[in-house]
Amino acid sequence: MSKPTPISGFPEWAPPQRMIEQYVVDRIRNTFELYGFAPLETRAVEPLDQLLRKGETSKEVYLISRLQEEGAPSAGEDALGLHFDLTVPFARYVLENAGKLQFPFRRYQIQKVWRGERPQEGRYREFLQADIDIVDRDILSSHHEAEIPLVLGDALGGLPLGGADGRLPILVQANNRKILEGFYRGIGLADPLAALRAVDRLDRIGPDRVAALLAETAGATDAQAKACLALAEISAPDPSFAAAVQALGVTDPLLDEGLAELVAVMENAVAHAPGLCVADLRIARGLDYYTGTVYETQLRGYERFGSISSGGRYDNLASDGNLRFPGVGISIGVTRMLGLLFGAGALSISRSVPTCVLVALADEDRRPESNRIADALRRRGIPTEVSPSAAKYGKQIRYAERRGIPYVWFPGADGVGDEVKDIRSGEQVGAVPDVWQPPAADLRPTIA
Amino acid sequence: MSKPTPISGFPEWAPPQRMIEQYVVDRIRNTFELYGFAPLETRAVEPLDQLLRKGETSKEVYLISRLQEEGAPSAGEDALGLHFDLTVPFARYVLENAGKLQFPFRRYQIQKVWRGERPQEGRYREFLQADIDIVDRDILSSHHEAEIPLVLGDALGGLPLGGADGRLPILVQANNRKILEGFYRGIGLADPLAALRAVDRLDRIGPDRVAALLAETAGATDAQAKACLALAEISAPDPSFAAAVQALGVTDPLLDEGLAELVAVMENAVAHAPGLCVADLRIARGLDYYTGTVYETQLRGYERFGSISSGGRYDNLASDGNLRFPGVGISIGVTRMLGLLFGAGALSISRSVPTCVLVALADEDRRPESNRIADALRRRGIPTEVSPSAAKYGKQIRYAERRGIPYVWFPGADGVGDEVKDIRSGEQVGAVPDVWQPPAADLRPTIA
Structure with a gap:
């Protein structure tokens, strides 16, 4: 297999960037929920005729077809396309489920969308959007x-x-x-x-x-x-x-x-x-x-x-002739925003993994002991890994350093005499797995 | 526009079910992070030849093509398909980025995948998977x-x-x-x-x-x-x-x-x-x-x-001839699991919106006052909506009831004498927006 290459317009963030994206999306989601918006995800595909209702966007649509389908994929009656925004699918969802929804209906939706546009800076073919909308029946x-x-x-x-x-x-x-x-x-x-x-x-x-x-x-x-x-x-x-x-x-x-x-x-x-x-x-x-x-x-x-x-x-996006569902909403271009910020180096994260503590390993036979320590830390919400190998401690510390893991835990003999080292300061102190707590700022990676 | 209908195999959960799904996914994600797995999302598409490396799955692949593309979409060299799992894209990602990754590399990935299979109970064409994998270079x-x-x-x-x-x-x-x-x-x-x-x-x-x-x-x-x-x-x-x-x-x-x-x-x-x-x-x-x-x-x-x-x-999924990246992983079929549990009515949620408090509205002119109360509650993390209309209080209470919102807040005159009512018990007490706190169990919807 030859070395694969990126596909233009389909960005893939490295894990540290993905952690930043998750932080941003969690924040957005939490705010949406604080305002009482309920979550929704619609399927990625819509009937092509739905997607083409706004004639202007027809050039951007991706069709999907099953590889083994009889005949060539077509833009015919049953054709399905990937959604290019979250508003058109939402309008369709409201019409389809109007009888089951409470109005005014406040929903948020955070999903990927796809557009067959020519990629350029800040413009992608696959990107994440975060939308809120409020729709009512007849009058909003x-x-x-x-x-x-x-x-x-x-x-x-x-x-x-x-x-x-x-x-x-x-x-x-x-x-x-x-x-x-x-x-x-x-x-x-x-x-x-x-x-x-x-x-x-x-x-x-x-x-x-x-x-x-x-x-x-x-x-x-x-x-x-x-x-x-x-x-x-x-x-x-x-x-x-x-x-x-x-x-x-x-x-x-x-x-x-x-x-x-x-x-x-x-x-x-x-x-x-x-x-x-x-x-x-x-x-x-x-x-x-x-x-x-x-x-x-x-x-x-x-x-x-x-x-x-x-x-x-x-006022007229969702209507089936008899019923009208006027709405108002806004869409955050998450990928677009992050693409600009990443490009400018404006956001960084304190480490490249969620791990707060690496439990060191004296020798491979003592792995169950290190596993127990890790278990105890995880039970109290502290992200923990056990060293993948019983290499020399210096090498295990470098494993942590390269990932930005702030603490290395050294098991004592027979469950007593454990010590934990802050590898940034070099400070090393006695510690008990059921008690030790990192400073709050070290528990999870922080964004700056 | 005629009433739209569901597309077989592409499930859409109602907002209360989506809240349950988010709860489950948050739990999964939190656990993955506790074990030190770093997040990754890969693009939804892969080159078709990558997707067909496991010959057996070729029948399941969805091809994508741009609507305005010259000529009919084909399964030719540049063809792209939607990924049908997260392991094949991950193996590709590792090969593509091997020089930038730290090994052993622990990543999790929670994304939709697509398969053109015949839909049946517990089998979908679009579904959510949650994967962890650990890969190392040469030896795992x-x-x-x-x-x-x-x-x-x-x-x-x-x-x-x-x-x-x-x-x-x-x-x-x-x-x-x-x-x-x-x-x-x-x-x-x-x-x-x-x-x-x-x-x-x-x-x-x-x-x-x-x-x-x-x-x-x-x-x-x-x-x-x-x-x-x-x-x-x-x-x-x-x-x-x-x-x-x-x-x-x-x-x-x-x-x-x-x-x-x-x-x-x-x-x-x-x-x-x-x-x-x-x-x-x-x-x-x-x-x-x-x-x-x-x-x-x-x-x-x-x-x-x-x-x-x-x-x-x-041992052989990711290899470019010289380098080999053996791995181990597991994939949770989130949609599959939830489809079974929803079908059996095995999971329920305490309300259909995130909202904890509905701030009532005496008349439309006093909306700014109700907005200020809502702001104060939200600043302390309490999900709050303001009543959409200054209807009679009975009607505003029914707005809350129909959504399962547990509390209705009645503003006093000129910012004093506010009261909050637990509409389940009917109990109504004096309250101050900067101080009042709901019981922890009422703050967010709970899953049972």
Whole structure:
């Protein structure tokens, strides 16, 4: 067998990185649960026709087929594809199980998704997402839109990402599609969606080309294009953005509704976590299915890589004709975020294994004795390995050193006279397996 | 959109079941870490030629292809398939990263795998596996084979599965391929592997048909077939099996080596967890790549469904010609085990959401006040939701009841006079958000 090689777009973290990922995911999950979101996992596959409902994404889908299937795999009626996000499967799950669920239904979902995109920095073909959504039947109160960014702030806010200035490591940019659509309508644009798509490209192509695009695709006059760009330039860390919008002199009922909703989002954010959110009127979430508040999230110091967490309110994603299930949610791109942080060396871990103690071995015949010591330590929650061989103690200590295991335990004779050595300081003290306790900071690997 | 339907073989647990699954997986993971196994996740896909190295499994593989790919997806050189277990990807990972890993390398891996098999009870097309393996370079000491069942016993032994008789909920059946091959060779069978395959079918087809198969495929005489069956009938909860094997009067160096190794496994198991292991000489793990100890695991009360966790020692799975990485491991079929337990109603959870407290809402204008109370409770680790609407208190209490949320918090006026009600007992007491603490048993959902 020749040496295997990586597959582009399918990242594999080394165990220390995986431990960091687990730490981050545990934190996210714990926060989601603190807010009362219940866990869900959906199957990895969906019927292809479900996945293609949003036409734009069809190019990204991976089909699956059984190797021994009769005939060539096809994109036919029974075709299955790997999910490319967790929102489409969730909408399907809600429709399928509506009769069994309690509404409003708050769920979180942390799973891999797959996209056949061309891989590049921060873009993968297989990656981990962590989503929350709240859906209700028929009507979803808009206060839920104000809750979502707080959950995100708590989930990612405490990550140990430098930030000597005490700032949160993330900035949630919020807007509301009703503001954009109402404003565009208010200035007389016939195709607000076309305008929205043009403005959505502002960061990438700049104001001049957006103005040209607005003229071309939305039939905007110079004055209308200017107004759109003026709106997009508004940004504030508090509800004051609303006065700035109103100062543009446009009136429209949908605009007013959107302003009130975004004001509520900002008021809640300021009360809960000052500096977490900015109302940024250029955020549009282009072609997606959003109908109210929209969110994007910058990782401070990595702004140029774009959003690491985005979402919004969607009124029409889950509907079977009779019943409608409006929802709001956000998705954290865990792999994307960690890829950037690992690339920058911004996160490290204190050791490469969970092990806190290595029990040394005087000779192979005394392994049962070392096993008993390890048992006693594990029973009290101390991660422990027994030395794989009865090599010289120096070699056993190097086994621990190479993995960052902080303690080596030397069994005494006949169960008495045990000693434990902190191999960082060299300090060695007498110890009893049923009693000895490492400092709390050494029990598990720590992230810095 | 018409009502979606389940896809056979791709199970989706409801959120309460998913909470149970998380509890079980957390327990497994914690145990793996207590034994010093480091976490790893490999990508979901492998090159098809890697997946087909074990020819027998080719029928089970799912191919993936990009929808927009030129030409029909093929099983050609670049073809990718979804992994069908975690051992083959792990062996590939070790070869690919050998230069960066510390050996012996202890890793665990908890991931979904996919097989295109016909679904049936306890058999799925998508399922979760939890694996541990220890690999070394060139030589792997056999004491590792004695460690594996202990990890399994600790990971699954404490699950709340009835067992009023105090027995562990699992029974690990261990054997050693060297015993079987050495014994078959010792009685003069020319093709020990053919004999092994025949004996492996004992549980399914019975002794008479195994004897016929032994004659047919391994050229066994009546006496040889009888000896094979006599060996297969030996079973003991301790090292005494060895004397029973020796009493059959067969001698062979490989047999002796296998006996010594299995004795060590049983001695270690008896010392650590009496009743966890049985030496069962009929266990063979048929066509797999095992070369030493092999394990299967019965879930007590569900024996008829077969093994829920199996594995063994493999000497030749990871090798690039020059370097060889022998290993030993075991895989827990988490979805399989939970599918059986859910089907029997053997596991339940105390509520259907993580939420411990629902903060009630007197009217919508006072939501910020209820949000502040929720914040204070969450900061102290108490999962809390705020009522989605300012409906009558009776309706808000029913919101909690339907989800099993044990406490409803009633804000007083202006931040004083708050009360909290245990809606199970009806008891209502004064409470302060920064101080009140639920009983530990109510903090998180509990599994019974």
